[in-house]
Amino acid sequence: LRTILVGPPGAGKGTQAPRIRDEFCVCHLATGDMLREQVQAKTPLGVQAKKIMDAGGLVSDDIMVGIIQDQLDNNKACKNGFVLDGFPRTVPQAQKLDGMLNARGEKLDSVVQLLIDDQLLISRITGRLIHGPSGRTYHKEFNPPKKAGVDDVTGEKLIQRSDDNVDTLRKRLASFHAQTGPVVDYYRTKGLWHGIDAAQSPSVVWDSMRSIFVAKK
Ligand code: AP5
Ligand code: ZN
Numbered sequence: 001l002r003t004i005l006v007g008p009p010g011a012g013k014g015t016q017a018p019r020i021r022d023e024f025c026v027c028h029l030a031t032g033d034m035l036r037e038q039v040q041a042k043t044p045l046g047v048q049a050k051k052i053m054d055a056g057g058l059v060s061d062d063i064m065v066g067i068i069q070d071q072l073d074n075n076k077a078c079k080n081g082f083v084l085d086g087f088p089r090t091v092p093q094a095q096k097l098d099g100m101l102n103a104r105g106e107k108l109d110s111v112v113q114l115l116i117d118d119q120l121l122i123s124r125i126t127g128r129l130i131h132g133p134s135g136r137t138y139h140k141e142f143n144p145p146k147k148a149g150v151d152d153v154t155g156e157k158l159i160q161r162s163d164d165n166v167d168t169l170r171k172r173l174a175s176f177h178a179q180t181g182p183v184v185d186y187y188r189t190k191g192l193w194h195g196i197d198a199a200q201s202p203s204v205v206w207d208s209m210r211s212i213f214v215a216k217k
Helices: 013-024 031-040 044-054 061-074 076-080 091-104 118-126 166-189 202-216
Strands: 002-006 027-030 082-085 110-115 128-131 136-139 193-197
Touching (some): 013 027, 013 082, 013 202, 027 031, 027 076, 031 044, 031 082, 091 166, 110 166, 118 166, 166 193
Parallel strands (some): 002 110, 027 082
């Protein structure tokens, strides 16, 4: 399986992608999670990326394409396929991805867009809690951890992302519509696009996603 999840901030990409990873034995490449690891480690890229992420902008195409190329080349878990979460976000990223896959003799199966009104995303984003090291995601109201404020698996503290506030969300949404909207059209013309209603509960969203992948098999 080689698929891409596209959707605005809070649509549920990071909630659903691990289910795809586990069910179809593919790697989950989440560019936002990878950037947050660099921020945490205070690498030069992390320091630069933090400013951009907190301003709701996009990190340069060259850097992001380099990260994905490196994963496809070196991450053994990607041998069987992948689910991309947060990439490609611009048309040049999508074109570069096509080039990389062509060179590898691989093809995308599908691009799944998580459709949801911007209005519904505010509460999802402001209530989100994450476990930094694993990227596991919770929600204070919609998906609370078993014990308040700590990760179910490790018992470690959950945190709020520094870009999860209403002001930055507005900018992230604007970037999504302006830069990632054309990516959706790019894949539509290639006949790879599927849309699902992402306003439903996580399990209903998963059922619709899963049926797309199973039908393609
Ligand atoms: P990234 O980390 O990719 O952020 P994003 O695209 O804004 O998406 P989110 O992670 O906010 O949302 P999600 O769809 O994963 O939602 P989730 O499942 O967590 O990128 C961050 C930044 O990095 C970017 O702004 C950019 O600066 C940079 N970047 C990353 N990739 C880049 C690239 N390729 N090029 C350039 N720059 C790049 O769900 C949200 C909340 O809702 C959770 O609390 C969850 O529990 C809850 N929830 C999920 N589903 C449901 C449901 N069905 N019902 C109720 N609640 C739900
Ligand atoms: Zn995410």
